[in-house]
Amino acid sequence: MLKKVAITGVGIASALGVGREATLTALRERRTGIAPMRYLNTLHTEFPVGEVKLSNEEMMRALGIPESQATTRTSIMGMVAVREALEHAQIQGKSGLRVALISGTTVGGMDKSEQYYLDFLENDTKNAYIAMHNCGACTEMIADYFGIFSTVQTISTACSSSANAIMLGAMLIADGRADVVVSGGSECLTKFHLNGFNTLMILDREQCKPFDARRAGLNLGEGAAYVVLEAEETLRRRSVKPLCLLSGYANTCDAYHQTTSSPDGEGAYLSMAKALNVAQLAPKDVSYINAHGTGTENNDLSEGRAIQRIFGEEAPPVSSTKSFTGHTTSAAGGVEAVISILALQHNFIPVNLNFASPMPELEFTPAIDETPRTPLRHVLSNSFGFGGNETSLIFSSL
Numbered sequence: 001m002l003k004k005v006a007i008t009g010v011g012i013a014s015a016l017g018v019g020r021e022a023t024l025t026a027l028r029e030r031r032t033g034i035a036p037m038r039y040l041n042t043l044h045t046e047f048p049v050g051e052v053k054l055s056n057e058e059m060m061r062a063l064g065i066p067e068s069q070a071t072t073r074t075s076i077m078g079m080v081a082v083r084e085a086l087e088h089a090q091i092q093g094k095s096g097l098r099v100a101l102i103s104g105t106t107v108g109g110m111d112k113s114e115q116y117y118l119d120f121l122e123n124d125t126k127n128a129y130i131a132m133h134n135c136g137a138c139t140e141m142i143a144d145y146f147g148i149f150s151t152v153q154t155i156s157t158a159c160s161s162s163a164n165a166i167m168l169g170a171m172l173i174a175d176g177r178a179d180v181v182v183s184g185g186s187e188c189l190t191k192f193h194l195n196g197f198n199t200l201m202i203l204d205r206e207q208c209k210p211f212d213a214r215r216a217g218l219n220l221g222e223g224a225a226y227v228v229l230e231a232e233e234t235l236r237r238r239s240v241k242p243l244c245l246l247s248g249y250a251n252t253c254d255a256y257h258q259t260t261s262s263p264d265g266e267g268a269y270l271s272m273a274k275a276l277n278v279a280q281l282a283p284k285d286v287s288y289i290n291a292h293g294t295g296t297e298n299n300d301l302s303e304g305r306a307i308q309r310i311f312g313e314e315a316p317p318v319s320s321t322k323s324f325t326g327h328t329t330s331a332a333g334g335v336e337a338v339i340s341i342l343a344l345q346h347n348f349i350p351v352n353l354n355f356a357s358p359m360p361e362l363e364f365t366p367a368i369d370e371t372p373r374t375p376l377r378h379v380l381s382n383s384f385g386f387g388g389n390e391t392s393l394i395f396s397s398l
Contacts, residue, residue, distance in 0.1 A: 221326020293320020
């Protein structure tokens with residue numbers, strides 16, 4: 001039997017605000033963070049997005065980083081969220097513990113590569129940003145800012161990246177290879193993102209409508225979120241109380257298509273089923289599902305069919321919080337993990353905004369009432385990536 005993995009801290013920055021309190025308030029007030037574009041420099045301003053409502057300079061000042069220092073938006077947002085997670089878990093400086101950082105991202109430092117590409121070609125004034133392009137560099141910059149991590153790893157599996165980072169963190173804890181793991185991910189908006197998803201013709205020009213018959217695509221978002229994972233013996237050593245447990249996790253890959261989910265939801269079904277098996281739970285034990293729910297025609301039907309296959313006619317409340325944050329791509333697993341934990345702690349269901357018309361193919365409709373049927377005990381959070389890389393996490397109350 002696997003060791004229990006506890007969560008002792010969370011940190012988040014998204015379109016809903018910076019910090020868990022701002023996030024909780026926005027969710028409870030049903031206030032979306034999706035709005036007209038403000039920070040991304042692109043001609044395609046017709047698409048609403050979920051941006052973190054701070055400039056790079058504002059975040060750098062809050063972190064005490066000189067504005068002259070070369071860095072990237074992905075790494076800055078990551079620092080903001082990791083700092084809150086460490087403070088929440090009461091981890092300060094060198095602790096004598098083996099502390100690991102596992103961060104998921106796919107875009108890495110693309111924002112600066114786009115901004116300074118012509119400089120790279122024509123002069124040497126911005127060459128410091130070349131090495132910051134790759135995904136691992138963003139994780140290293142986050143780690144260097146804190147200087148406490150003995151192990152640093154980067155996960156890049158598209159939109160399941162940070163969920164996989166959390167799963168890997170749990171494995172390091174369960175195998176006794178780390179005492180504490182800070183896991184999650186960070187991803188900033190870029191023209192690369194926007195143009196790529198626009199080319200796939202899956203962006204909605206209005207607020208996204210997950211699990212709605214009228215759904216027309218997703219709204220892109222950005223953000224960073226991390227959870228602090230600990231072993232039971234570490235909890236006793238530090239005399240801290242956990243927020244909840246990460247009781248189940250699984251990753252599968254049905255490899256159906258480079259960008260499209262399988263019509264029958266086979267990968268999603270397998271990831272949820274395996275996560276339930278790891279947690280030693282039955283489908284009826286799940287109190288709420290935080291769905292991947294992108295608002296695209298393909299994903300919502302595929303995931304919906306997978307949910308019905310496992311839960312039958314008695315599916316628990318289901319909602320997609322991407323109607324609040326936008327699709328934060330590689331950060332989504334971390335962002336939605338923190339939201340799932342907040343829901344568990346405060347016993348409420350983040351509602352599925354913008355829902356009006358049931359999908360005729362599904363027997364369930366997404367949750368529009370934040371009051372749970374029964375007290376939340378186990379929350380299932382799905383994050384599905386391109387290539388069929390599917391990850392499910394289960395968070396359980398103590």
